[in-house]
Amino acid sequence: MKTKLALAISSILAIGGCSDDFEPNTTAGHSVGSVSVEGLPYSGDQNRILTATVSDSDGFTESEVVYSWIRTNADGDTTTIDGATENTYAIAAADIGFAISVKASYTDKGGDAELPVSAPTEVIEAEPAAVVGTVEIDGYPWVGYELAALIDDNNGVSDDASYTWLANNEVITHAEDSEIFTVTDAELAKTITVSVTYTDNLEYSEGPHTSAATAAITPEPAGTEKTKVASITDNDSSGNGQLRYKFSEEDIIVKGKMTLSFSKDDLFNGDTGKEAYLTLFGTSTSNADALVDIRIGNTALKVRDDAGTDGYNDALAEIAQYTTGEWVDVEVTWDATNATEAVLPEVSITINGTEVVGSPFTSLAKTPSVVAGGVQTVNFKVGDSSSVMGRAALRVDDLKLYSGEAIAYEDDFESYADETELADNTDFNASSPEAVVDEIVAIRPAAE
Ligand SMILES: [Ca+2]
Ligand SMILES: [Ca+2]
Ligand SMILES: [Ca+2]
Numbered sequence: 001m002k003t004k005l006a007l008a009i010s011s012i013l014a015i016g017g018c019s020d021d022f023e024p025n026t027t028a029g030h031s032v033g034s035v036s037v038e039g040l041p042y043s044g045d046q047n048r049i050l051t052a053t054v055s056d057s058d059g060f061t062e063s064e065v066v067y068s069w070i071r072t073n074a075d076g077d078t079t080t081i082d083g084a085t086e087n088t089y090a091i092a093a094a095d096i097g098f099a100i101s102v103k104a105s106y107t108d109k110g111g112d113a114e115l116p117v118s119a120p121t122e123v124i125e126a127e128p129a130a131v132v133g134t135v136e137i138d139g140y141p142w143v144g145y146e147l148a149a150l151i152d153d154n155n156g157v158s159d160d161a162s163y164t165w166l167a168n169n170e171v172i173t174h175a176e177d178s179e180i181f182t183v184t185d186a187e188l189a190k191t192i193t194v195s196v197t198y199t200d201n202l203e204y205s206e207g208p209h210t211s212a213a214t215a216a217i218t219p220e221p222a223g224t225e226k227t228k229v230a231s232i233t234d235n236d237s238s239g240n241g242q243l244r245y246k247f248s249e250e251d252i253i254v255k256g257k258m259t260l261s262f263s264k265d266d267l268f269n270g271d272t273g274k275e276a277y278l279t280l281f282g283t284s285t286s287n288a289d290a291l292v293d294i295r296i297g298n299t300a301l302k303v304r305d306d307a308g309t310d311g312y313n314d315a316l317a318e319i320a321q322y323t324t325g326e327w328v329d330v331e332v333t334w335d336a337t338n339a340t341e342a343v344l345p346e347v348s349i350t351i352n353g354t355e356v357v358g359s360p361f362t363s364l365a366k367t368p369s370v371v372a373g374g375v376q377t378v379n380f381k382v383g384d385s386s387s388v389m390g391r392a393a394l395r396v397d398d399l400k401l402y403s404g405e406a407i408a409y410e411d412d413f414e415s416y417a418d419e420t421e422l423a424d425n426t427d428f429n430a431s432s433p434e435a436v437v438d439e440i441v442a443i444r445p446a447a448e
């Protein structure tokens with residue numbers, strides 16, 4: 001995802017950047033100048049402009065700054081761009097494939113010569129096609145339930161989106177400017193729409209776009225079945241969402257089975273699809289050492305393999321298709337009876353009652369010794385450490401962990417109050433950020 005924000009962040013690296021052989025005055029009372037670059041890194045009909053901004057608390061005269069724009073190729077070789085000497089630079093077709101940086105030359109008001117160089121932009125790409133966004137409403141049209149406005153725009157959506165909720169086409173005055181609206185009695189028998197405006201990540205103003213109308217609001221239908229589940233999200237820009245259960249060392253399971261049901265929402269950061277993971281670990285919780293690690297993508301399930309293409313096992317390929325939002329029953333068995341420091345345990349995976357291709361197979365753990373004893377930790381993870389995914393969740397229910405044929409741990413999450421954080425004061429440990437109990441409408445067949 002190319003965003004202005006990413007450029008602004010990368011430009012922070014520019015502070016203190018300077019040219020070879022140039023020594024800025026760093027003595028007390030002098031501040032070293034810096035220069036940053038902002039603008040979208042695209043070449044095309046939109047004629048994107050990069051803008052350089054110098055900072056120097058010693059002061060300087062903008063009109064006296066001499067700029068020099070530089071292309072850097074994939075090997076790090078730099079070329080000065082002929083004739084580009086202003087504080088702005090119009091990206092040209094010839095820039096595609098190169099990162100652009102700028103050098104600023106001036107004498108500050110303290111009399112010091114300065115020659116800062118910016119961090120490079122992201123590599124310049126052809127301008128992506130602009131698409132017009134749409135919005136739809138997700139949720140049950142029942143009093144007391146949340147409706148969510150889902151914006152779909154392949155160009156990405158910045159965080160300035162504004163939401164107006166309407167009932168029978170009249171603005172709902174008690175609805176907040178939020179992607180979520182909780183239906184009240186006042187909307188009974190009315191249809192709900194939402195109108196949104198936002199800026200996409202190509203910096204185009206979008207909207208107002210208006211959703212299709214919901215069905216007329218009713219009370220919750222009598223007999224609506226509900227269940228409590230573990231709901232895991234990722235809104236941590238330097239971590240991910242996890243729910244983790246760990247057996248004590250003496251309770252590590254040599255031969256056993258895990259059964260559970262899960263559903264996963266469409267998981268995106270901007271327009272980049274993201275994953276959730278169901279993972280069994282031995283004594284190490286390093287990804288490469290997982291006894292088995294099932295990746296839930298937005299369309300398919302795969303098995304992680306450090307040595308495979310893009311980190312996934314080639315022979316097993318896509319072990320099952322997946323439609324986001326659907327509930328799936330998973331059974332994973334493992335047998336470390338014959339495992340040693342050199343021999344890996346056997347694993348099998350069953351999805352909705354069907355054993356997957358290639359099952360049973362040998363664990364893909366990198367270090368046999370850490371899985372030789374079997375399973376110590378079970379981990380459910382959403383997202384990754386560098387991005388955030390909003391409300392989209394991995395939901396898990398009816399977790400059962402067996403040692404042989406005996407249940408060693410089980411949780412259907414019914415004993416917790418709705419919204420309980422699962423990190424502390426539950427059986428789950430503190431490595432369980434962003435995992436909460438959520439009461440939902442049961443839309444899958446009841447577990448046997
Ligand atoms: Ca200075
Ligand atoms: Ca757009
Ligand atoms: Ca449940």
Ligand SMILES: [Ca+2]
Pocket residue numbers: 234235236237238239240241383384385386387388389
């Ligand atoms: Ca994250």
